[in-house]
Amino acid sequence: MSPDTVWAGDNELYDDPPPEDAVFVRWIEEETAPRVLGIQMPKNPGDVFFPISAALTDGGRAGSFYTAAVDATGNVHVIREPDRGDRSKVLLTLLNLSDERARLVLSDQNIDVIGTTDINTAGGRTVNPVAATLLVVTSSGAVLGSFDVQLRRGQNITFVARPDGADLIENRFGPNIGG
Secondary structure, three states, rough: HHHHHHHHHHHHHHOOOOOOOOEEEOOOOOOOOOOOOOOHHHOOOOEEEEEHHHHHHHOOOOOOOEEEOOOOOEEEEEEEEEOOOOOOOEEEEEEEOOOOEEEEEEOOOOOOEEEEEEEOEEEEEEEEOOOEEEEEEOOOOOEEEEEEEEEEOOEEEEEEOOOOEHHHHHHHEEEOOOO
């Protein structure tokens, strides 16, 4: 087998690397995705971040992560997430699509992990790997969700607050969009 054949075979195993000026975009709804930052999202995006060159977007900032979703009033919002930090830690993101301010707290101590996050924005924090029970709580004190997590180094998790509850999404990546 020639080296070219081996190289070609290896490249079939992996997606192309993201562009150097990559923006990472995802749509987290079941409905067909709209254009996000001027880019048509894949038909079934499935909560996955897709890399795309910032030069092909309408205002995307290289190295940034964006989530598009429907808010509590039925409008589509594109929310820039907090910057990724130390990869030896865990990045927790609270994406607030509810109709109240929300926060992420340790359940047994009511201590903020991510403080008050305004409607249609995202808050974030890097933490050490740990096992804990985390709650998404509104400013009125309603618990939108309870999550028992076993956090691992390099993991990125998003908690999505909505008026009727909260979900947890472990961040995943799809193939590049565009050329």
